[in-house]
Amino acid sequence: MAESPRIAQAVLEGLEQVRGWQEDFYRDLHAHPELSHREFGTAGKVADRLKTSGYQVQSGIGGTGVVGVLHNGSGPAVLLRADMDALPVEEATGLEYASTVRATDADGNDVPVMHACGHDLHVTALLGAAQLLAEGAEHWNGTVVALFQPAEETGDGARTMVVDGLAERLPKVDVALAQHVFPVPAGTVCTHSGPFLAAADSLRITVYGRGGHGSMPQATVDPVVLAAMIVVRLQTIVSRETAPSESAVLTVGSISAGSKSNVIPDSAVLQVNLRTYSEQTRTAFLEAIRRIVTAECEASASPKPPEFEIFDRFPPTVNDADATDRVAESFGAFFGDRAISVPKGTASEDFSDIPTALDAPYTYWGFGGIDPELYREAAEQGRVNQDIPVNHSPSFAPVIQPTLDTGTQALVVAAMAWLGAA
Numbered sequence: 001m002a003e004s005p006r007i008a009q010a011v012l013e014g015l016e017q018v019r020g021w022q023e024d025f026y027r028d029l030h031a032h033p034e035l036s037h038r039e040f041g042t043a044g045k046v047a048d049r050l051k052t053s054g055y056q057v058q059s060g061i062g063g064t065g066v067v068g069v070l071h072n073g074s075g076p077a078v079l080l081r082a083d084m085d086a087l088p089v090e091e092a093t094g095l096e097y098a099s100t101v102r103a104t105d106a107d108g109n110d111v112p113v114m115h116a117c118g119h120d121l122h123v124t125a126l127l128g129a130a131q132l133l134a135e136g137a138e139h140w141n142g143t144v145v146a147l148f149q150p151a152e153e154t155g156d157g158a159r160t161m162v163v164d165g166l167a168e169r170l171p172k173v174d175v176a177l178a179q180h181v182f183p184v185p186a187g188t189v190c191t192h193s194g195p196f197l198a199a200a201d202s203l204r205i206t207v208y209g210r211g212g213h214g215s216m217p218q219a220t221v222d223p224v225v226l227a228a229m230i231v232v233r234l235q236t237i238v239s240r241e242t243a244p245s246e247s248a249v250l251t252v253g254s255i256s257a258g259s260k261s262n263v264i265p266d267s268a269v270l271q272v273n274l275r276t277y278s279e280q281t282r283t284a285f286l287e288a289i290r291r292i293v294t295a296e297c298e299a300s301a302s303p304k305p306p307e308f309e310i311f312d313r314f315p316p317t318v319n320d321a322d323a324t325d326r327v328a329e330s331f332g333a334f335f336g337d338r339a340i341s342v343p344k345g346t347a348s349e350d351f352s353d354i355p356t357a358l359d360a361p362y363t364y365w366g367f368g369g370i371d372p373e374l375y376r377e378a379a380e381q382g383r384v385n386q387d388i389p390v391n392h393s394p395s396f397a398p399v400i401q402p403t404l405d406t407g408t409q410a411l412v413v414a415a416m417a418w419l420g421a422a
Helices: 004-031 040-052 119-135 157-163 223-241 279-299 321-338 353-358 372-380 403-419
Strands: 056-061 065-072 077-083 102-104 110-112 142-149 175-185 189-191 194-197 199-208 249-257 267-276 307-314 317-319 339-341 362-370
Touching (some): 004 040, 004 119, 004 321, 004 403, 040 056, 040 119, 040 142, 077 119, 077 403, 119 142, 119 175, 142 157, 142 403, 175 353, 175 372, 175 403, 189 321, 199 223, 223 267, 223 279, 267 279, 279 307, 317 321, 317 362, 321 362, 321 403, 362 372, 362 403
Parallel strands (some): 077 142, 077 175, 189 339
Antiparallel strands (some): 056 065, 065 142, 102 110, 189 362, 194 317, 199 267, 199 307
């Protein structure tokens, strides 16, 4: 372990050569984004690069997933993962290589498409790290598994790969590693041990009333009023049923009901999003939502029981303590004071479905993508939230360097904590 940062530096000696194609490859990916489960062009480019680097490649796992395996003697097997999909967002970065792509989404709608979350960076960094590890194979022993996952944004890409027999296609994995670009200064790497990202559940709740004329409310059961009471009461799950020491977020993001001001409708639909950090809290929240909605429907004399549909489920990301400490130590030795510890966040990610299915410990970290000087100025003025675009923003535009170098270095340094350990 003590030798691994030095060995990582030896592997990274080829970074300048890799950088020569990486930056153009990144611009091309950014200009040609693809929606979840439709990453066919991206997957093809990934497979070609992996084959050129000498990896045994399997494509089409879970639809568009790609895996490259490189055996290099006896030793640990390290899985490195990147996600490939983009978002239905219209780009407003003004970049020369900005996306102008439009596509048809899963509901048949024509939508703009943008890499607004940095998955193009993740793919490019992992391909660079994969090449460096292949070319520097004399410095390490073991197996590298480079996994490129579809459909992280919809929360089911990892599961589709697992269901498609991912575990049977891979050697036994000793540790799984992944990263994500964050809206923090480029050049930094950010680790966190334990619960890091929240589980997320989206629910579609339909409640029923009895429609009628707005002038005769006594002959109706108004589902709009019912929905309003539910919204208010749901807020008490966090404020009155959750310990102050336990973090959780509940959002009612959408209410749909009615079509005219003087018509009381027959039903209302609420869309609710829930973020929790433990299965116990998650279960308690889902039960509380059902209890409150059902009780409010009964209190309003609703003619039909409510209906619940759960969609877009994300698992929690709970970083293994030993694996995280190992990576953090290597990052500290390699990056110095640019390696920092960060608090947990309420974003969500489906990566953990993969190591869970493989019965492997994992850790997931962040690396910065914002121009350091721009971030410093915003911080000094107390305007980070106003001036620094975040992931999923149409203005989210990570600077190519040092972001790409840092993402590539981080993957190599983390992998070598196992592959290059003395």
